[in-house]
Amino acid sequence: MAKPRAAQNPHVACIYQCFLFSDAKLDTPAATLHFASIRRPRAAPLSTNQLMAVGVLALQGSFNEHIAALRRLGVKGVEIRKPEQLQSVTSLIIPGGESTTMAKLAEYHNLFPALREFVTTGKPVWGTCAGLIFLADKATGQKTGGQELIGGLDCTVHRNFFGSQIQSFEAEISVPEIAATEGGLPTFRAVFIRAPAILEVGPEVEVLADIPLASDQNVNSDFTSESQEDNSGSLKKVIVAVKQGNMLATAFHPELTADTRWHSYFVKMASEVGIGTSNSASTSGEHLEQQKKDLPVFQ
């Protein structure tokens, strides 16, 4: 597997920076340059009965990009900011961003009880990056005083495992489960932005992807030499994507690439639990109209 490449290119670093601290600054020349380098196959279009509205927590971070990725599949994304809005959706994406800020906003809007209920009632939830941190039962590397988590995902996450903003990187990761169900290449180009990693998982958790660590990679000291070793006792790797029942979590950002396979995988999870919603997705006419307004993710 390719060694993770740090985002040293100033244009790419700029995008990562913009991404974390604002909602949608992706229509810039720098974004164009960045996304042009990520040309991946799209997942096959979803059939009509897989179309449904998916909630996207829209407090902070990359919610616009998730909604745009869903739109490319013909699926409607609904912005969720208040507890009562969760009643109108049957699945939810918690985007990446900055988990401490997101937690403060969620607390301010009294969202935590409704979010926990959403998870515990078995509705599909996908956390990306900060969203993964939200779903974890335990997080390390938090700011002083910690932060509230939704929990439910039996794992321990290190919040900034791969280091600071400038250690953001992209890497080709092996995604056997995604390739088996969604087709396409056996690898996925994953964008890690001040990314967390999963240090430990419980028995119910299925590991969907991990990433080898370069020998010179500067990772957090909480990661013990014992947890770095695989069965052969030599290769250092860390978990970056998992599934546990109704919960999917990725340490990286599929919504920032043109490869929609993680989104189609999640939409299928949502449709498989048999709780399709009356909030049906757009008609094909609407879909075409929406595509014109899409964010500049290159095909």
Ligand SMILES: NC(=O)CC[C@H](N)C(=O)O
């Ligand atoms: N890209 C991201 O979502 C980064 C998450 C960040 N490490 C945090 O603590 O919130």
